Amino acid sequence: MSSVVQASAPGKSRSTAIWLLLFAVCPLSAAIIRFISPVQLLIAVVVVCLALLIPALRRAASRVLAAGSSPGSAMWLPVLLGAAAVPFVLTPDGYWLFVFSMAMIFAMMALGLNVQLGEIGVVNLGFAGLFALAAYVCTLLTLKGVPFWLAMLGATFACWVAGALLGLCSRRTSGDYFALVTLGFGLIVHQLLVNLRWLTNGADGITNIPAISIFGHTTKDALKIFGLTLPPEANGFYLCLLALSVLVFVALRFRYSWVGRIWGAMRQDPIGVSCFGVDVPSFRVTTIAFGSAFAGPAGSLFAHLIGFISPDDFVLLQSIEVLAIVILGGMGNVGGVLVGSIILMVTPEKLRFLGDYRLMIYGAMLVLLLIYRPKGLFPDPRRIFDKA
Amino acid sequence: MDLFLQYLVNALALSAIYALIAIGISLFFGIVGVVNLAHGDIAAVGVFAALAVLQAVLAVPGTETPEIMVSIVAIVAGGLGAIATGVIFYLVALKPLAGAPPIIGLLSSVGAGFVIREAILNFYPNGRNPQSFPSIIPPKSFEVAGVFIDLKQIVLVATTAVLVFSLTYVVEKTRLGRATRSILNNREVAMSLGVPVLKVTVTMFVIGAALAGIAGLLNAFYYNVVQSDMGVLLTVKGFTAAVVGGLGNIYGALLGAFLIGLIESMASGYIPDGSAYKDVAVFAVLIIVLIARPNGLLGRAGGDRV
Amino acid sequence: MKQSGDLEITNLTKSFGGVRALAGVDLKVGARETVGVIGPNGSGKTTLFNVMTGIVPANDGSAIWGRNGTDLLKLKPWQVFEAGVSRTFQNIRLSPGQSVLENVLVGCHVASRTSWWSVLAGLPHVGHRDSAACDRAMDALKFVASGIAAAPHRLAGELSYADRRRVEFARAIVSDPALLLLDEPTAGMNPRETEEIADDIRKIAERGLSVLVIEHKMKFVASLAQRIVVLNFGRKIAEGAYENVRSDPVVLESYLGRKGDHLTQKLETGM
Numbered sequence: 001m002s003s004v005v006q007a008s009a010p011g012k013s014r015s016t017a018i019w020l021l022l023f024a025v026c027p028l029s030a031a032i033i034r035f036i037s038p039v040q041l042l043i044a045v046v047v048v049c050l051a052l053l054i055p056a057l058r059r060a061a062s063r064v065l066a067a068g069s070s071p072g073s074a075m076w077l078p079v080l081l082g083a084a085a086v087p088f089v090l091t092p093d094g095y096w097l098f099v100f101s102m103a104m105i106f107a108m109m110a111l112g113l114n115v116q117l118g119e120i121g122v123v124n125l126g127f128a129g130l131f132a133l134a135a136y137v138c139t140l141l142t143l144k145g146v147p148f149w150l151a152m153l154g155a156t157f158a159c160w161v162a163g164a165l166l167g168l169c170s171r172r173t174s175g176d177y178f179a180l181v182t183l184g185f186g187l188i189v190h191q192l193l194v195n196l197r198w199l200t201n202g203a204d205g206i207t208n209i210p211a212i213s214i215f216g217h218t219t220k221d222a223l224k225i226f227g228l229t230l231p232p233e234a235n236g237f238y239l240c241l242l243a244l245s246v247l248v249f250v251a252l253r254f255r256y257s258w259v260g261r262i263w264g265a266m267r268q269d270p271i272g273v274s275c276f277g278v279d280v281p282s283f284r285v286t287t288i289a290f291g292s293a294f295a296g297p298a299g300s301l302f303a304h305l306i307g308f309i310s311p312d313d314f315v316l317l318q319s320i321e322v323l324a325i326v327i328l329g330g331m332g333n334v335g336g337v338l339v340g341s342i343i344l345m346v347t348p349e350k351l352r353f354l355g356d357y358r359l360m361i362y363g364a365m366l367v368l369l370l371i372y373r374p375k376g377l378f379p380d381p382r383r384i385f386d387k388a
Numbered sequence: 389m390d391l392f393l394q395y396l397v398n399a400l401a402l403s404a405i406y407a408l409i410a411i412g413i414s415l416f417f418g419i420v421g422v423v424n425l426a427h428g429d430i431a432a433v434g435v436f437a438a439l440a441v442l443q444a445v446l447a448v449p450g451t452e453t454p455e456i457m458v459s460i461v462a463i464v465a466g467g468l469g470a471i472a473t474g475v476i477f478y479l480v481a482l483k484p485l486a487g488a489p490p491i492i493g494l495l496s497s498v499g500a501g502f503v504i505r506e507a508i509l510n511f512y513p514n515g516r517n518p519q520s521f522p523s524i525i526p527p528k529s530f531e532v533a534g535v536f537i538d539l540k541q542i543v544l545v546a547t548t549a550v551l552v553f554s555l556t557y558v559v560e561k562t563r564l565g566r567a568t569r570s571i572l573n574n575r576e577v578a579m580s581l582g583v584p585v586l587k588v589t590v591t592m593f594v595i596g597a598a599l600a601g602i603a604g605l606l607n608a609f610y611y612n613v614v615q616s617d618m619g620v621l622l623t624v625k626g627f628t629a630a631v632v633g634g635l636g637n638i639y640g641a642l643l644g645a646f647l648i649g650l651i652e653s654m655a656s657g658y659i660p661d662g663s664a665y666k667d668v669a670v671f672a673v674l675i676i677v678l679i680a681r682p683n684g685l686l687g688r689a690g691g692d693r694v
Numbered sequence: 695m696k697q698s699g700d701l702e703i704t705n706l707t708k709s710f711g712g713v714r715a716l717a718g719v720d721l722k723v724g725a726r727e728t729v730g731v732i733g734p735n736g737s738g739k740t741t742l743f744n745v746m747t748g749i750v751p752a753n754d755g756s757a758i759w760g761r762n763g764t765d766l767l768k769l770k771p772w773q774v775f776e777a778g779v780s781r782t783f784q785n786i787r788l789s790p791g792q793s794v795l796e797n798v799l800v801g802c803h804v805a806s807r808t809s810w811w812s813v814l815a816g817l818p819h820v821g822h823r824d825s826a827a828c829d830r831a832m833d834a835l836k837f838v839a840s841g842i843a844a845a846p847h848r849l850a851g852e853l854s855y856a857d858r859r860r861v862e863f864a865r866a867i868v869s870d871p872a873l874l875l876l877d878e879p880t881a882g883m884n885p886r887e888t889e890e891i892a893d894d895i896r897k898i899a900e901r902g903l904s905v906l907v908i909e910h911k912m913k914f915v916a917s918l919a920q921r922i923v924v925l926n927f928g929r930k931i932a933e934g935a936y937e938n939v940r941s942d943p944v945v946l947e948s949y950l951g952r953k954g955d956h957l958t959q960k961l962e963t964g965m
Contacts, residue, residue, distance in 0.1 A: 272787030277804035360506040366499030385790035
C-alpha cells in the first residue's frame with residue numbers, strides 16, 4: 001500500500017514517472033472518452049469490468065484508490081493538476097466539459113451519500129430532494145440579489161437542516177424506515193415544487209438564472225488562460241473542480257478523524273459503541289445532516305451552470321443515480337466514489353445510441369452489483385469483515 | 389356532517405387499495421426480512437397487463453364498453469402478470485442475496501423497481517404517457533342519507549374485505565399458514581424442522597404479488613388513469629400504511645391504510661386546493677408517527693437484539 | 695478515577711415474553727470490591743449486565759450507583775458509560791474491520807471527542823486530543839498484552855479469539871472506569887491465558903475500582919472475587935465466600951445437577 005504513496009524510496013526517476021502517470025490519468029481518460037467511438041467505449045468498459053473480476057487486480061485497484069485518497073497521500077496533487085488540464089485537452093468542445101462538470105456535481109452528492117450509506121449504512125433514497133432544495137434555495141436567493149457564494153452557503157445550510165430533520169426519523173427506528181422516509185421526502189419535494197407555484201413557478205421551472213460572476217468575469221464568458229481561449233463551459237468545469245476538491249478534502253478530514261473512527265465502529269456494531277459513551281442515535285442524526293449538506297454546493301452549481309431548473313430535474317431517477325455511483329464505486333472509498341461518478345455519469349453520454357434502454361440497464365446493473373459485488377467495484381480494502 | 393360522511397366513504401375506498409399493498413409489503417417483510425420497495429411496481433405490471441387485454445379488445449371496431457367476460461380475462465391477466473413479476477423478482481433479485489444484510493435486499497428492490505418502471509415506459513405502447521383505463525365497473529352511484537356512494541367504491545371495499553378475510557383464514561387455519569408462521573418466527577429453525585421453506589416463500593410471493601396486482605387494478609378502476617410510475621406512490625403509501633400500523637401485523641396494516649385514506653380524503657376535502665397537498669399530509673403523518681411511536685400504532689416496543 | 699462508590703441493585707426484574715430472565719435480583723458491590731457472578735447457562739447473568747448498562751430495559755427494580763445515587767436503569771447505554779461503568783461482552787463486540795488501536799480508541803472516545811466544527815476547521819486541539827488518546831490506548835494495550843501492542847494496526851478481525859478478548863478488555867479499562875463489568879473474560883482461553891487475565895484483573899482492581907465478573911470457571915472466580923453470587927432461573931440462590939458457596943447444597947444441585955435432573959443437565963450443556 002505504502003509503496004504507491006511514498007514512491008520516493010527506490011529512486012527519483014521512478015517517482016517522477018509515477019507522478020507523470022498520475023498527472024496524465026485525468027486528461028488521458030477524458031480524451032479517450034471524448035474521442036473513441038461508442039462501441040469502442042462499450043468494449044473498454046466491459047474489458048475493465050472483466051479485468052476487475054480477477055481478485056488480485058481488484059484488490060490492487062481498490063488499494064491504490066484507498067491509499068491514494070487518504071489525506072496525506074502524495075497522489076492528490078498530480079491528479080488534481082491533471083484534472084485542471086482537462087479543459088486544455090478538450091478545448092474547443094464545450095459540451096464534454098459540461099458533461100464532466102455534471103459528473104463532478106453528482107460526485108459531490110455521492111460523497112455525501114457515501115457518508116450516509118458507506119460510513120454508517122443508512123439508505124437515503126431522497127438525495128434528489130436535497131439536490132432540489134439546494135438548487136431552488138440558491139436560485140431564489142440569487143434572484144433576490146444575494147451573491148452566489150452566500151446563496152450557496154444558505155443552500156448548504158438548508159440541506160443540513162433538512163438532513164437533520166430526516167435524520168430525526170432514524171433516531172429510534174430501523175434503517176428500513178429511514179429509507180421509506182427519504183423516498184417519501186424525494187416525492188414530496190417534487191410535488192411541492194410543482195404545486196407551490198407562487199414560489200417555484202410550478203412545473204415550468206425557473207429560467208434565466210444568472211451566471212456566476214467572479215470579479216466581473218461571468219461563467220458565460222470565454223475563459224482565457226495562458227493565451228489560450230477556453231470555451232465558457234470551462235468556467236463551470238473549474239468551479240465544479242474547486243468545489244469537488246474542497247468537499248473531498250472535508251470528507252477525508254472527517255473520515256480520518258475521531259468522527260470517522262466512530263462511523264466505522266458504529267456501522268459494524270452500534271450496540272458495542274453505545275456502551276462506550278457514543279450516543280448512537282444522535283450521532284447518526286448529526287452524520288445524516290452532515291452528509292446531506294453535500295447536496296448544497298452540488299445543487300447550487302447545478303442551477304447556475306445550467307441556468308434553468310424545473311421539478312423534473314429532481315426525480316427519483318437522480319436519487320438512484322447517486323445511489324448507483326456509491327454502490328458501483330465502492331462504499332466507504334472516496335476514490336472509488338469519484339471513479340464511480342465518472343463511469344456512471346460520463347459513459348452514458350457516449351451510449352446514447354442505447355437510447356432509453358440505458359436507464360433500464362442502470363437498474364439491472366444495480367441489482368447485479370448487489371448480488372455479485374455488494375461492496376462495489378472498489379471497496380474500502382478494510383471492509384473484508386463487512387458482509388456488504 | 390354529510391360532507392364528513394362523504395369523505396369517510398371516499399376514505400374507505402382509498403384505504404381498500406392501500407390495505408392490499410400494505411399487507412403485501414408486510415407479508416414479504418415477514419417472510420424474507422426485506423422491505424420491498426418494488427411492490428407498487430409489481431402492482432403496475434398487473435395493471436398494464438390488464439390494460440393490454442382491454443385495449444386489444446377495445447381496438448376492435450364496434451366495442452365500446454368491455455363485456456363482463458373480457459373484464460374477467462383482463463383481471464386474470466393482471467393478476468397473472470403481477471404474480472409472474474413477483475416470483476421472478478424474488479428469484480432474481482432477492483433469493484441470491486440470502487445471508488446479506490437486509491439493507492442490500494432493500495437496495496436490490498429499488499434497482500428491480502427501476503427496471504420494471506423503465507420496462508413499462510419503453511416496451512408498453514405509448515408507455516411514456518399517462519393512459520386512460522377503461523371503466524370496467526359501471527359508473528353508477530347511490531344516495532344514502534345524503535351521501536353519494538359509487539358502485540366502484542363498494543366494489544373496492546368488498547374486494548378488499550373478502551381478500552383480507554381469506555388471507556387471515558389461510559394464515560391462521562391452514563397448513564400453509566402454519567408453515568408461513570414458522571418461517572416468520574425463525575427461518576433456520578423452520579428449515580431444520582423440514583418446512584419446505586423455498587416452496588412456502590414462493591407461494592407467499594405469489595399471494596403477495598396477486599394482492600399487489602389486485603390493488604393496482606382497484607387503483608386503476610378508481611382513478612381510470614394509469615402511468616408507468618404509478619407504482620412508486622403506491623409503494624410509499626402502502627409502506628406508510630404498514631409502518632403506521634406496525635410492520636408485520638395484518639390488523640395494523642388495515643388500521644394504517646384506513647388512516648392514510650382518511651388523511652388523504654380529508655386533506656383533499658377540507659383544505660382549499662388540498663388535493664395537491666394530500667400526499668404531503670400523508671408524509672407528515674408518517675414522520676410524526678415514526679418520531680412519536682417508532683414501532684407503529686399497534687406495534688410492540690421491541691428492544692434491539694443483543 | 696471518576697467516582698468510586700457502591701452499586702446497589704434491588705429487585706431487578708426482566709422478562710422476555712413469558713420467560714423471566716431476572717426475577718427480583720438483589721446485589722451489592724462495594725467500593726474496591728470484586729464480586730463474581732456464577733450460574734448455569736440461561737440463569738440470567740448476561741441479562742443482568744445488559745439491563746445494568748441500558749441495552750435492555752428492565753421491567754422493575756433499581757440499580758443505585760455512586761455517590762450521587764444515580765439509578766443506572768434510567769440511563770441510556772452511553773450515559774451509563776459516562777457515569778463510570780464500563781464493560782466487556784460475552785460474544786465480543788469489537789469492530790473487526792478496524793485496527794486494534796482504533797477499537798481501543800473507541801473506549802476513550804469520550805475524552806478525545808471534539809466538536810464537529812473544530813474537526814472541519816482542523817483546529818490544533820483535535821490533533822492533540824487524538825494523540826493523547828492514542829497514548830492512553832497504547833498504554834492500555836501494553837498493560838493487557840504486549841504482543842498485541844507491538845502491532846496495533848492489525849485489524850481486530852484478524853486476531854485470535856483470545857487476543858480479541860484481550861483487546862476488548864483493553865477497551866473496557868482505557869477510560870479508567872469506576873466499575874468494570876466483565877462478561878466471561880476468559881471464555882475460549884487456555885489455562886495459562888486464563889491465569890494471565892486473572893493477573894490483569896487483579897492488577898486493575900488494585901487501582902481502586904469495583905469489578906463485577908461473570909465466569910464459568912469456578913477456580914478463576916475463586917481466585918479473584920471476595921464474594922460470589924450464584925444465579926439460577928433469574929434468582930439469586932446463594933451468596934458469600936467461595937468456600938461457603940461451593941458447599942451450599944442448593945448450588946450443588948442447580949449447578950452440578952446432583953439429583954440427575956434432566957433439565958439442569960440441559961442447562962449445563964447449553965440450550
